[in-house]
Amino acid sequence: xxxxxxxxxxxxxxxxxxxxxxxxxxxxxxxxxxxxxxxxxxxxxxxxxxxxxxxxxxxxxxxxxxxxxxxxxxxxxxxxxxxxxxxxxxxxxxxxxxxxxxxxxxxxxxxxxxxxxxxxxxxxxxxxxxxxxxxxxxxxxxxxxxxxxxxxxxxxxxxxxxxxxxxxxxxxxxxxxxxxxxxxxxxxxxxxxxxxxxxxxxxxxxxxxxxxxxxxxxxxxxxxxxxxxxxxxxxxxxxxxxxxxxxxxxxxxxxxxxxxxxxxxxxxxxxxxxxxxxxxxxxxxxxxxxxxxxxxxxxxxxxxxxxxxxxxxxxxxxxxxxxx
Amino acid sequence: xxxxxxxxxxxxxxxxxxxxxxxxxxxxxxxxxxxxxxxxxxxxxxxxxxxxxxxxxxxxxxxxxxxxxxxxxxxxxxxxxxxxxxxxxxxxxxxxxxxxxxxxxxxxxxxxxxxxxxxxxxxxxxxxxxxxxxxxxxxxxxxxxxxxxxxxxxxxxxxxxxxxxxxxxxxxxxxxxxxxxxxxxxxxxxxxxxxxxxxxxxxxxxxxxxxxxxxxxxxxxxxxxxxxxxxxxxxxxxxxxxxxxxxxxxxxxxxxxxxxxxxxxxxxxxxxxxxxxxxxxxxxxxxxxxxxxxxxxxxxxxxxxxxxxxxxxxxxxxxxxxxxxxxxxxxxxxxxxxx
Numbered sequence: 250x251x252x253x254x255x256x257x258x259x260x261x262x263x264x265x266x267x268x269x270x271x272x273x274x275x276x277x278x279x280x281x282x283x284x285x286x287x288x289x290x291x292x293x294x295x296x297x298x299x300x301x302x303x304x305x306x307x308x309x310x311x312x313x314x315x316x317x318x319x320x321x322x323x324x325x326x327x328x329x330x331x332x333x334x335x336x337x338x339x340x341x342x343x344x345x346x347x348x349x350x351x352x353x354x355x356x357x358x359x360x361x362x363x364x365x366x367x368x369x370x371x372x373x374x375x376x377x378x379x380x381x382x383x384x385x386x387x388x389x390x391x392x393x394x395x396x397x398x399x400x401x402x403x404x405x406x407x408x409x410x411x412x413x414x415x416x417x418x419x420x421x422x423x424x425x426x427x428x429x430x431x432x433x434x435x436x437x438x439x440x441x442x443x444x445x446x447x448x449x450x451x452x453x454x455x456x457x458x459x460x461x462x463x464x465x466x467x468x469x470x471x472x473x474x475x476x477x478x479x480x481x482x483x484x485x486x487x488x489x490x491x492x493x494x495x496x497x498x499x500x501x502x503x504x505x506x507x508x509x510x511x512x513x514x515x516x517x518x519x520x521x522x523x524x525x526x527x528x529x530x531x532x533x534x535x536x537x538x539x540x541x542x543x544x545x546x547x548x549x550x551x552x553x554x555x556x557x558x559x560x561x562x563x564x565x566x567x568x569x570x571x572x573x
Numbered sequence: 574x575x576x577x578x579x580x581x582x583x584x585x586x587x588x589x590x591x592x593x594x595x596x597x598x599x600x601x602x603x604x605x606x607x608x609x610x611x612x613x614x615x616x617x618x619x620x621x622x623x624x625x626x627x628x629x630x631x632x633x634x635x636x637x638x639x640x641x642x643x644x645x646x647x648x649x650x651x652x653x654x655x656x657x658x659x660x661x662x663x664x665x666x667x668x669x670x671x672x673x674x675x676x677x678x679x680x681x682x683x684x685x686x687x688x689x690x691x692x693x694x695x696x697x698x699x700x701x702x703x704x705x706x707x708x709x710x711x712x713x714x715x716x717x718x719x720x721x722x723x724x725x726x727x728x729x730x731x732x733x734x735x736x737x738x739x740x741x742x743x744x745x746x747x748x749x750x751x752x753x754x755x756x757x758x759x760x761x762x763x764x765x766x767x768x769x770x771x772x773x774x775x776x777x778x779x780x781x782x783x784x785x786x787x788x789x790x791x792x793x794x795x796x797x798x799x800x801x802x803x804x805x806x807x808x809x810x811x812x813x814x815x816x817x818x819x820x821x822x823x824x825x826x827x828x829x830x831x832x833x834x835x836x837x838x839x840x841x842x843x844x845x846x847x848x849x850x851x852x853x854x855x856x857x858x859x860x861x862x863x864x865x866x867x868x869x870x871x872x873x874x875x876x877x878x879x880x881x882x883x884x885x886x887x888x889x890x891x892x893x894x895x896x897x898x899x900x901x902x903x904x905x906x907x908x909x910x911x912x
Contacts, residue, residue, distance in 0.1 A: 264747050272760065279764030305735060350856070390889035394839050394848045395882035402879070404871035418872075509637060511755030515845060530849065533763040548753045555738065 250564075253572040254557065259376045273314050275540055280536035282330050304330055308330045317542060326543040333533070336543050339528065340493070344547070346421055347513055347524035349436070354444045355509065358451035359502065363495075366459025370467060370494075371486055380455070381456055381543055388453025393512050397446045397519035404442070416441045419521045447512050451505060458501050463494040496566045503559030510548050601781040633891035637766055640888065644707040651700035652686040655858050659695045681876050689877035692867065704858040704882050709840055710888070712774045712853070716839040721832040724785025725824075725831040729816055729898020731786065742790065746783045754780070756843065756900025760853050766846075768854030773846065785831050792824045826903035833896035837889045844885050860885050 283300065286292050305316045308485060319512075320327030325337035369378040369489050401418045408414050417423070417439045426435040466472060467490050476487045499547035514526030521527065564570045614622075625631055643650045657675045660666055669675070676695035680685050689698035731739040749757065758780055766772045773849030796802060797820075805815050846852030854862060860881045869879025 261751070264751050266743075268748050268751055272752075272757075276760065276764060307620075386890060386893065387886070389839070390841075390886050390893055392844050392848075392861075394845055394861075395715040395878070395885065398864065398868060398878045399882065401874050402875045406875060507750075507753040508755075511845075514755055514759070515849070518849060530759070531853070533759060536764070543762070545752060545756060548756065549751050552728055552751055552753065560816065 250561075250572055254561070256293040256559055257560075262559070265549055265553065267540065268549060269546060270314055273317060273542055274310050275538070276538040276541055277310050280538075282536040283537070284536075286331070300330065303333070317539065319423075320539070321542070321546070326546075327539050329539060330537040331534075340525075340540075340547070343523060343525045343528045346522060347517070347526065350440060350443055350447065350516070350522065350524060351442060351509055351513055354512075355451065355502075357444065358448040359498075360454060361448075362452045362459060363457040367463055367486075367491060367494075369456065371464035373464065378460075381460070385453035385457040388449050388483035389457075391449070393446060393450060394444035394519055396449060396517045397443075397516055400442050400446055401519070418442060421522050421524075443516045443522060446519075447509075447516045448484055451509070452513060454505065455498065455501065457500060459494065462497055463490060465492045466490045485530055496563065499559050499562050500565065502526055503555045506555045507552050510551075582828045590844060590860055604652065606834050618631065620902040624898050627898035627901055628877060629894045633894035633898070636887070636891045637895065638743075640706065640891075641710065642712050643703060647700075647703045647707050651697075651703040653697035653700040655696075655701055655704040656856065657696060659701070668833075678874055680784060680874075689880040690874070692874070692877055693870060698876060698880060699864055702860070702884050705860040706880060706884055706888070707860070708770050708853060708857060708859045709843060709885070712770055712777070712843050713839040713888075714860070715774040716777045716781055716843075717832045717835040720781040721828060722836055723778070724782040725821075725828055727782070728786035728789025729793050729824075732790040733812070733820070739790070742783075742786055746813055748784055749780065751814065755845070756840075756878055758846060762851040766851060766907060768852075768855050770857050770859065773843060773852050777842060781835055781839065781862065784823045785835070786827075788827060788831055789824060792827055796820045796823060830896060830900045830904055831901055833892060837892040839890070840885060840889050 276449070283297060283306070286297050288301070290573075308316070317327070325335065326340065328335050354473055365381045365384075369381040371374075372378055404418050406414050421439050422432070422435050425438075426432045467486075472485060472489055475485050480489070510526070514523060514529060516522070517524040518524035518530055525548075528540065529544045532544065565573055647655075659671045665672055665722070673695070675690060677693055679691040679695075681688055681690045681698075687697055687699065689702060691697055700837070727738070727742055731742045758776070761780070762773065762777050766776055802815060802819060805819050810819070843852055843859070844858060844861030844864070847859045848865045848868075850865060852861060853859035855866070863881040864878050867881075870877065
């Protein structure tokens with residue numbers, strides 16, 4: 250087991266280094282982050298050269314990459330190109346905000362998906378089953394950004410017609426959020442709509458998957474055996490079927506993590522939340538490789554760790570799976 | 574289905590599996606010997622029957638055909654031009670001095686066929702949605718065809734030969750899987766896209782083919798061990814002939830089903846890219862770009878964001894249903910949810 254984990258981590262490290270080099274080379278090759286300086290009238294040739302020297306932009310890409318690796322490992326991802334601002338403090342702040350959004354959305358999504366999926370499976374072809382299936386089909390066909398916009402439209406239109414202000418449609422906090430409990434209540438109030446939007450896609454995906462997985466288990470031989478020997482139905486569904494149907498969900502959730510980051514990028518942009526996604530979009534706008542690389546490296550590491558944890562967890566939950 | 578390496582890259586593709594087994598119906602001989610008269614049907618006839626039993630899929634297919642025809646002849650169906658501003662002609666302003674205020678920001682109305690309303694420049698929203706749909710459908714079809722062609726070729730070679738090609742494919746897939754999909758796509762689009770639909774389609778196809786390649790590779794891995802492949806080899810057939818004549822026809826089911834799913838995924842992804850400003854950009858019309866256009870005033874002029882979005886949902890939903898119907902028809906072993 251331990252050798253399996255070390256082997257996986259070694260391999261992931263190689264993939265990570267390769268991915269970072271390709272992205273760095275691609276970004277540096279395709280964009281000139283100094284472009285806005287050339288057209289600004291009061292920036293002298295000399296100050297442009299200073300920036301160029303500081304970030305080694307006059308060097309070949311392989312050397313630039315090496316300088317970036319040095320910066321990333323010894324200098325906390327380095328500083329931004331034009332403003333020379335340290336990247337890590339900004340990244341910490343936006344990461345905390347994104348985590349609040351993502352964790353809340355994922356927790357609610359998993360809970361609701363389990364409820365919908367299990368009920369749909371044990372009451373197959375009931376009203377709840379059809380409603381759940383319709384919802385997941387719609388959820389998988391609806392673009393996240395459009396859903397976010399429509400929610401905003403609905404809230405603003407309700408405000409315009411009835412004067413009720415249901416939820417804030419932008420930002421993480423009010424201008425003056427107060428402190429302590431007031432701050433967190435204000436934050437929660439602001440996160441209601443983004444969380445609602447972000448969780449729809451995952452509820453749709455997870456509940457459909459759980460329904461299928463649950464149906465498969467319910468129709469398996471050992472469940473029939475359990476019923477045949479007289480185990481009460483509640484115990485059959487909860488103890489025999491449910492626990493086994495849940496196992497593959499671990500993998501699905503771990504693999505969905507990358508998609509969740511994509512969802513966060515979109516949700517944060519629409520609701521202008523100060524999170525990692527918006528940070529990344531803004532960084533893409535400037536073409537500065539350093540913050541782009543910092544974002545990609547952190548999310549990639551998170552994805553690798555998530556997948557590894559999921560695989561290990563899978564082995565713990567399902568003893569038939571062995572890792573050599 | 575409980576293999577941990579399931580696919581995570583295509584939106585809405587829950588249940589794509591690497592292992593496919595193709596059922597070969599052998600009803601013909603049975604019925605002949607038992608003396609019951611049954612019409613002889615080809616495998617395609619059975620597939621067609623199974624597809625037409627799926628009502629939702631048939632209705633969805635009709636809707637898609639209708640939308641496709643509209644998208645093919647936008648000049649005929651759209652009441653106005655894509656960029657037609659009603660008050661550019663000075664003569665019209667002299668005739669009716671109020672034309673500007675009368676034509677801009679109109680909510681949906683039957684008057685002058687502004688069924689989806691007009692935008693801040695008085696352009697007809699319905700016509701813009703039709704032209705946008707044209708671009709979005711074109712991009713999605715292009716992505717589906719190109720990524721399926723590349724994915725099938727690479728997957729078939731990797732599954733049949735293994736070795737270097739297989740290794741390269743799997744390493745490249747690892748590289749893509751380790752990064753968040755949308756972020757990679759955004760980075761590529763930000764630096765290599767120019768707002769042109771062709772570029773965006775190429776970038777999407779470049780990232781979508783790996784998922785198909787992995788699926789086809791799985792099918793080929795299992796088909797390679799079949800007796801008929803062995804028989805063909807013993808008869809002296811070349812590798813190319815075995816792949817093209819014996820194995821590929823048996824993977825048509827998964828290929829078509831996955832190509833359909835790619836259409837839905839590509840529509841949604843392109844819309845998201847264009848909305849974020851990194852995909853198709855004006856003056857090229859696209860549904861996501863239309864929503865981006867209307868976003869600033871979106872909460873007030875609600876029709877500008879509502880209708881292009883509804884068009885996306887309608888297309889994606891219909892494509893998904895058709896995909897489900899095709900899965901049932903062409904690939905019956907893949908029915909995951911028991912009927």
